[in-house]
Amino acid sequence: MIRADDLEHCREVIRTGSYSFHAASKLLPADARDPALALYAFCRLADDEVDEGDHKRRAVLDLQRRLDAIYAGQPRNAPEDRAFAAIVEEFEMPKALPDALLEGLAWDAQERRYADLSGVRSYSARVASAVGVMMCVLMRARDPDALARACDLGVAMQLTNIARDVGEDARAGRVYLPLDWFDEVGLDVDQFLRNPEPSVATRRMTSRLLAEAHRLYLRSEAGIPALPRDARTGIYAARFIYDGIGKDLRRGGLDNITRRAHTSKVQKIGWVGRAMLRSGLSMVTPRSPVLHARPLSEVAFLVDSASCESRPLGRAAALLDVLAQLQQREAEIEHRSSRA
Incomplete structure (x- = not known):
């Protein structure tokens, strides 16, 4: 059980730091709403520590220690840690799931670039799908097909x-x-980073990425009716609202350099209404055969981790490897500093 003061802290973190998620959480069923706020507060803490800090590698290594302490039953004396420890115990959250998120944050700390779309999907699996699968665990939905569509x-x-x-x-x-997309459109990556400007090349790549996202949005819909009834409206709403960002990008001529796509409050209200309608229809319409489509190869380890009791050993080795690289880099920097 999450302590009342810890839960109130998590609510305040989300209320001030993520208005969209705070509003969306109100659409979740009562028994999943508070655990979802605790989960998102810890994930937000992890993301902010790595994304906004001056020492990204050190932040990832500190998060590893915090996560290990949580799973050892000795969380750090901080509201987010205590709240996350409570949901780990109550819902038997597989450690492979937050480990995957930590691995994605470690990739960010390494400033990785991705050779192809599969690499980008692998990164997305860690920083986004892992959170989606953890949400499924909070809803006690561990059917492999539902997990694959959440991914x-x-x-x-x-x-x-x-x-x-x-x-x-x-x-x-x-x-x-993907770096190979830059090659295909004849745009040098480093030159683009020195002087980012909208162009035919950037618009082509953006359109291609949005097309892949839209394909997966459509495929994900088949899994929503497999979730608890009172959770479906919130998940449909998230699907429509995020896809709406892509639609606004297209309306803006696919310019993601000089403008930032956004959605309005009125649009969000409309999508919530649409989500409520789709949720109601899901009670009477047959399940789509797309529900049983194989998971993306890049997310299969998440599905296996949440739907089975055993943790894939290969994933633990992968995380330990990237953390060891960060530790070695930190040691090298400290050694040079001590000799300076």
């Missing part, structure tokens, strides 16, 4: 984020678009 939704949402933030990321020296 589709997570990847689609992250691809939309990437498409929206191309210019912002470029000005920060980051690139998440």
